[in-house]
Amino acid sequence: MHKVQGPIRAINNRVLVSHMHFGEQTTKGGLIIKTDDGTTRGIYPRWGKVYDKGPKNNDDYNVGDWILIEHGRWTRGVELDDTTIRMVEAESILAYSETKPDDVQIGAEYRDGEHATVDPSSFVNAS
Numbered sequence: 001m002h003k004v005q006g007p008i009r010a011i012n013n014r015v016l017v018s019h020m021h022f023g024e025q026t027t028k029g030g031l032i033i034k035t036d037d038g039t040t041r042g043i044y045p046r047w048g049k050v051y052d053k054g055p056k057n058n059d060d061y062n063v064g065d066w067i068l069i070e071h072g073r074w075t076r077g078v079e080l081d082d083t084t085i086r087m088v089e090a091e092s093i094l095a096y097s098e099t100k101p102d103d104v105q106i107g108a109e110y111r112d113g114e115h116a117t118v119d120p121s122s123f124v125n126a127s
Helices: none
Strands: 002-004 015-018 046-053 066-069 078-080 083-088 093-097 109-111 116-118
Touching (some): 046 083
Parallel strands (some): 002 078
Antiparallel strands (some): 015 083, 046 066, 066 093, 078 083, 109 116
């Protein structure tokens, strides 16, 4: 990961996000959920907080809102002021919420024997 200093802005309709979680999680009840990144079970959309929107992005969500991003549709991160920032294409955003999703938010899982996927409609908070 590279360290960046100074302001960073999104271009065109791109979105910059922060606060994407990839590691171990602990629920409010104290259950520890091990990291599943890099496994079949780890293939699901992830939430991120909008850090900046490009000038051509006219979507309804705003800076500070939480967006649900299609699996794998984000860049590697850059460190900016002790925060990891990633770029996302607007077409990869499945849903948004003005408030941070509570607890562990992965979604309803479906198994076909080989893949674990989620139903994005379980997250919908869009107009």
